């Protein structure tokens with residue numbers, strides 16, 4: 535990794551830190567059941583970073599799930615305190631989708647709510663924001679594909 539840390543993700547116990555030296559590519563609220571199972575929250579606020587902008591410090595436990603595309607989604611939690619931290623998304627060339635409330639300093643500004651077809655009944659999505667019942671809408675997925683697959 536080059537450059538200086540701009541944002542860090544930390545677990546509850548402090549044994550794990552992810553240092554990130556770039557702004558996120560996109561920010562999304564995901565309502566899918568995989569994210570819900572991982573984060574333990576009714577919906578999951580995710581900031582997607584280039585994998586080479588992230589450096590990992592500390593031990594993690596990982597769980598692999600198959601995404602709908604057949605690509606792996608690897609979920610990482612702190613090996614000590616089990617705080618869920620981030621997901622490595624193979625379908626996005628290894629992008630790191632970090633749980634936004636672990637990030638500091640950081641202001642979460644979502645561009646869309648995705649997988650609303652799997653939304654928890656208790657959750658109400660604010661009006662005026664882009665929604666998709668499944669994958670990110672085309673204008674956002676185009677950015678993700680070109681940034682994560684096209685950059686290097």
Ligand SMILES: [Zn+2]
Pocket residue numbers: 545546547548549550612613614615616617
């Ligand atoms: Zn920890």
Ligand SMILES: [Zn+2]
Pocket residue numbers: 564565566567568569570578649
């Ligand atoms: Zn999800």
